[in-house]
């Protein structure tokens with residue numbers, strides 16, 4: 001009943017975006033000169049978090065990272081661009097798609113990584129709060145939204161499995 005009241009008062013909005021570019025320096029790389037995966041995830045989480053905050057207008061914490069792909073290596077000196085946008089919303093959570101492209105010495109942008117970050121909107125006390133409902137318009141929006149739905153389905157199974165692992169100390 002309470003959820004129904006919340007839903008009836010729920011705002012709707014279009015996806016927000018966030019974008020950042022940087023040049024890869026030696027301290028971003030591993031011991032064979034390509035970008036260190038953990039550093040890339042950190043940057044993706046940061047840009048995704050900015051996107052989530054712009055969308056929700058609240059604090060947003062990372063709840064899970066899904067389907068992280070390191071598709072092409074990134075080298076020292078490459079310029080990378082990280083772009084994020086909201087593709088799916090639940091009640092208090094949202095999924096942000098984050099892509100990374102690299103430029104070497106031409107203007108061509110090559111996709112190197114992609115992941116889906118699930119954020120949960122929280123209030124000042126850290127309790128989850130309702131997010132605006134995503135407006136889905138274009139064909140690409142619809143395709144991305146159904147990817148989000150599919151990820152959410154898998155997450156629910158993972159949540160159950162994780163609870164069993166905790167209980168059985170696996």
Ligand SMILES: CC(C)(COP(=O)(O)OP(=O)(O)OC[C@H]1O[C@@H](n2cnc3c(N)ncnc32)[C@H](O)[C@@H]1OP(=O)(O)O)[C@@H](O)C(=O)NCCC(=O)NCCS
Nearest residue numbers: 060061062063064089090091092093094118120122128155
């Ligand atoms: C994320 C967090 C706030 C969720 O709190 P919670 O009390 O379990 O939340 P609820 O059970 O009320 O669920 C709220 C929403 O979060 C989603 N959620 C909770 N845990 C999740 C997880 N591990 N992965 C994906 N979604 C999750 C729920 O499915 C629900 O979504 P919906 O409202 O859209 O249906 C809490 O687990 C937390 O603080 N985790 C640590 C976050 C963190 O430190 N991140 C790294 C630094 S930013």
